[in-house]
Amino acid sequence: MRRAAAAASGLLFGLGLIVAGMTDPTKVRGFLDFAGDWDPTLAFVMAGAIGVHATAFRFITRRARPLLAPQFRIPSRTDIDKRMLLGAALFGAGWGLAGICPGPAIVSLGLGERAVSVFVAAMVAGVWLHSLIRRATAADRSPAEGRPETTTSSPAHGL
Secondary structure: OHHHHHHHHHHHHHHHHHHHOOOOHHHHHHHHOOOOOOOOHHHHHHHHHHHHHHHHHHHHOOOOOOOOOOOOOEEOOOOOOHHHHHHHHHHHHHHHHHOOOHHHHHHHHHOOOOHHHHHHHHHHHHHHHHHHHHHHHHHHOOHHHHOOOOEEOOOOOOO
16 A cells, blocks of 8 residues: 555656656756846745645644554754765756756656656766765764654644
8 A cells, every 4th residue: 555655646746847847957047146137936846835835734743653654754854064065066956957857757768758868867876876975974973863763643734
């Protein structure tokens, strides 16, 4: 059941990305071009997604537990550190240069867009390189730095 729900969610997400135009690099670059011919339509897509999430999150977390899991896994960390800032900067630079972010890139591969394959290959190589570096430096980190983010089963968290 969990796999079927994940597959259905992925298909719905991919369809939403296609309908919203998020798989079109020229549309994404137009959204990021504040100094030129700015295309604000993706801002409406993002605002709609945030609105749906905020509403659904409040509704769903009132339940005692998720439908297909033993507990909610809500991140409890709220700090902003240099690793997060660096990751966000790299993500933003890649998104701005290529006009594609990871989700739409995977969808575009499924649509047969060959130009995206270079982006996805670079993305996979970056994830692999990050995991190698992280493992290699794990011995150098203090126990607090190496500790994974904690989660909670409490549905009391709200937006």
